Amino acid sequence: MAKENNNNSSPKKPKFSSYWIYGAILVFIIGLQFFSGGSSWQTPPDITPAKLQEFLKDGDVSKVEIITNIRQARVYLTKEAQDKEIHKKTADKSIIPSTSQVPQYILNYGDLQNFENDIKKTITEDNLSTSVGYDTESNAFGDLLLSLLPFVLIIGIWLFLMRRMSGGGAGGAGGQIFNIGKSKARLFDEKTDMKVTFKDVAGLEGAKEEVQEIVDFLKNPEKYTSLGGKIPKGALLVGSPGTGKTLLAKAVAGEAKVPFFSLSGSDFVEMFVGVGASRVRDLFKQAKDKSPAIIFIDEIDAIGRARGKNNMTGSNDERENTLNQLLTEMDGFGTNTNVIVLAATNRADILDKALMRAGRFDRQIYVDLPDVRERKEIFEVHLRPIKTSEALDPEFLAKQTPGFSGADIANVCNEAALIAARNGKKAVDKQSFLDAVDRIVGGLEKKNKIITPTEKKTIAFHEAGHATVSWMLEHAAPLVKVTIVPRGQSLGAAWYLPEERLIVHPEQMADEMCAALGGRAAEKVMFDRISTGALSDLEKVTKQARAMVTIYGLNEKIGNLTYYDSSGQTDYNFSKPYSEETAQLIDKEISKIIEAQYVRAVKLLEENKDKLTELAEHLLEKEVIFKDDLERIFGKRPFGRDLEEGPEKKLLEN
Template sequence: MAKNSKNNTPNKKPKFSMYWIYILIILLLLGTQFFTGGSMWYQQKKISDTELKEFLTNGDVERIEVVNNSHTAKIYIKKEALQKDVHKDVKGEDSLIPQTANEEVPQYKVNFGDQQNFENQVRKIIKETNQNTELDFEPDTNNWIVSALFNFLPIILFIGLWIFLMRRMSGGSGGGAGGQIFNIGKSKAKLFDEKKDIRATFKDVAGLEGAKEEIQEIVEFLKNPERYTSLGGKIPKGALLVGPPGTGKTLLAKAVAGEAKVPFFSLSGSDFVEMFVGVGASRVRDLFKQAKEKSPAIIFIDEIDAIGRARGKNNFTGSNDERENTLNQLLTEMDGFGTNTNVIVLAATNRADILDKALMRAGRFDRQIYVDLPDLNERREIFEVHLRPIKTKEALDLDFLAKQTPGFSGADIANVCNEAALIAARKGKKAVDKQDFLDAVDRIIGGLEKKNKIITLEEKKTIAYHEAGHATVSWLLEHAAPLVKVTIVPRGQSLGAAWYLPEERQIVRPEQMLDEMCATMGGRAAEKVIFDKISTGALSDLEKVTKQAKAMVTIYGLNDKIGNITYYDSSGQSDYNFSKPYSEETAQIIDKEISEIIEGQYKRAIQLLQENQHKLTLLANQLLEKEVIFKDDLEAIFGKRPFEKEIFGKEKNLEA
């Protein structure tokens, strides 16, 4: 018990700081000035031999102090003589001159040649004038102290500055690996203690069932390796977590650390990068050395693309790259230790396409675990996790919330829950309700409402018809996303917005893409039909349909003239090419086909709105009156949508 209590006692020993050196130097300088008579604070007035003889003759001098071997004498003036005009330029004992206790301050000093001749002349004048002036002698002890101090002070300051800079560049002023200049090559990996540091487990990771299954198997490898090796299997050396940002890759790694009950080394890919040559490779070696010593163990490298980027790219100078040296060392270490060391490397990235092929091969990262965006059921489970600390007013319909947020990552859903709590607190509520969550989704997708933004009546009318055009066309087309809400209240950078719930599709057909493009062009088409003019408000619409049409022609092979050809390169190699993968003649055909697709859907939207112009006007007038309309308002004008079906999808914001 005593041993445990001793180990649990926090270390209260003060840490060394460079500021103590600075304080010591300042105190040393101040002390030198005090104990050497304050020569830097006050310089005595220099006089000539003639002036000294005059002062002696007048009886103004109280004492003359000759400094041996310095050819200098200090002159002390009597207190009553200091009142004379001739001594008004010198300080008396009431001045702020630094001095030691019981020590008077000389007012003058005089330089002389031969010390013996000077003493004889002074004694002669004192005797002739019958003065009581004292003649003393002082050994020259100050000069060598001051001289030595100022000789060594620059060296001391330079050494202190050098140590300070080295400690800062090596990653901190504290102790431990990487904290000192001599430990700069040590690994910066944090070793997690399952009893203190780890809080997440697989219960905290909602959804991601496929990824969790593979990760759990890796944990079982470390807990019970004989179960697999007895059949001749080998423990995998590494697993790479790949997926969009915010899907829970790092959270999965934290859950592994909480479940495995083995040493878990966690660090980022950027922790290997340093300004010194060879430091990254040295840290890689030290990291794997520590892991082998604590085997079985897990190494987790977050954002491995910081050092794992494919070699040879963007190296136009031809110079040696420190990042490549670090990657080479990592490749060697991963392929170097045997399968019986029970060390597994986990890594996470959302840029797997730019990683080096040598890093991705079997034998290094044997498994690639894709962590995709959550589906409907997984989103509901994620809401359950993030709603635990939220104080809700009622039992929320999690299925409804999941349908309102498709395409959202786990991080997005966490942000929705937090934003809903903030909105409820801002409104002074005691608990969070359903409307707060809807407002949070609107806030995240569309931005903050700007009801005080100055908009003219003509602009407001244009925005209303623009958004009504989107709503009308999408309502009349089978494959377009059904409407949820339309508003002309400025939100974020948009002047108006329409929210839809598009169907979550695994594959998309040409007619579905064309209907979506037609609905997107409905805003500009409404402006053309009603005002016979167009505006710049359709910028985001044009950007969206141009990308869709280009994808149909150049990526998905959905164009008859171009044929079953794609110019998409999943490896990312085309990003570094300066030439297009097709000829100029093909480029002209591509441009023409893209334009024909967009213009065809624009004319189609105009025709639909002309056929339903009366209903379009009714909808726009309701928008001008209410500023926000919902699905029920459209059903009252257009009737129930004939091809309604069970759908859900991500809300989209269309700028006006």
């Protein structure tokens, strides 16, 4: 028992480090310098040539050694002279033994010929036995070091670059050149890493439920396998940017009591051939060793793009090899069911079909943009750390942000806090949030932008035209705020509160296009000329009309046909999926739809020209008008929708 205790209590041996080798080389170099011939801990004192002549005449000098290449002389005394009181201080006090005789004095001379003549003259006149020798000083080690230095530098720089390319410092996976094929996955540590739980993920109820079930699969596998079911191999999170896919994965890492490996799709990409496939093998090997485990690959489209689609040469074979290895690891011979792969992408349409099939990614979890109820929950999460001056209503803020993603809402909250601090407020109020929405949607106000009175009048009637037409059409998004203060790249902006629809009817699309063309129609009605300010309006209505004809099948002439390809194959084709005759018909129908709505907008504005003029003049005076001003001029909107300020906008581009 005592023997076992001794073994258990014995200290662990220190881990070998490459720095030990560097230290040993340094000690060796210093030792060579100290123990080489002629080296000493103590440097002999300097004397002048006159003092040397005095020592020579006294017979104290046994030898003078002239070092010709450094213009220095070394003076060696006789044994009798070393015992004299005047030379006692030159006694050799070195603690390191030397293999050669150590001089008692050294001196630096000027001209060698004169110095030699003076010494020889004194020796001859006084009949001295002093000998004169000549030597050159060389440092073999220094010369060797100088000759090897360029090679050492080149090798050192090469090793440094290889380390950087392999992605990490010494000691980490991939830190050494020989570990370049190791996986770069980071193992989540629930004790030290910031923990995100499902409580921190607002909204996304359906996606959250499916992801929670995956965690439950690994915690209680018997609950599902007892009935003959199999645990899914993987789940793919698909959705627009900023909807919370990565946040869901962080919540899984925080909730799961199993090892969680996290990395990006680009971590597999490397300049060396075969590295990506090697890293995939190493990643799954680590996960299987710690199974049950979860692997999360963010932005998987970096390696999961469909093979052979956009590659005219063989330059992309390395990425395809990486994808092939991933396919094999997820569902091939010898794969385990104890490792679940989570992946996220916002480009699911370009992923390879073999990657998307059941058995690899069994589930596709769609993470959509939040609706008004989910936006309210997201605001409640992001309002927690913000110091507000009043009890803000998250439901009111949710109504101001239609179409906003979770990341956009986080940005609104942060921008509101910055605006409040910029204005010297002690807390964030409701107006700060409204200003933040305007700032994010429309851009920063540019009140110092130079605009001529004629241009300002044109902008005012343009925006008043949008307001008038949208107010008088049933299905157009009601306008709630108009400004002619330049924001970002726009010269004027109009904010709408769009209705959040799941399906859209042709009448609704027609009203929206008519409202978008209201600005150009107002210019035509009031000035009998048009400008370039309707660029963004024309872009929107052209896309909308083209979608009606070619995608949604809402045109009678074209019929119930669609030329939309959800697989994305048409993106790589140079030919159109219809004939030239059909292309001409499509162009005519698109033009007919847009022109019909333009004529409709002109007619509406001509019938309400006096109200349009009053609204534009009020806008010129105030620069910003709201819903109340429209109600005062036009009366209550007859369609019964409650209006609140919203950030949907039209831009007047120059």
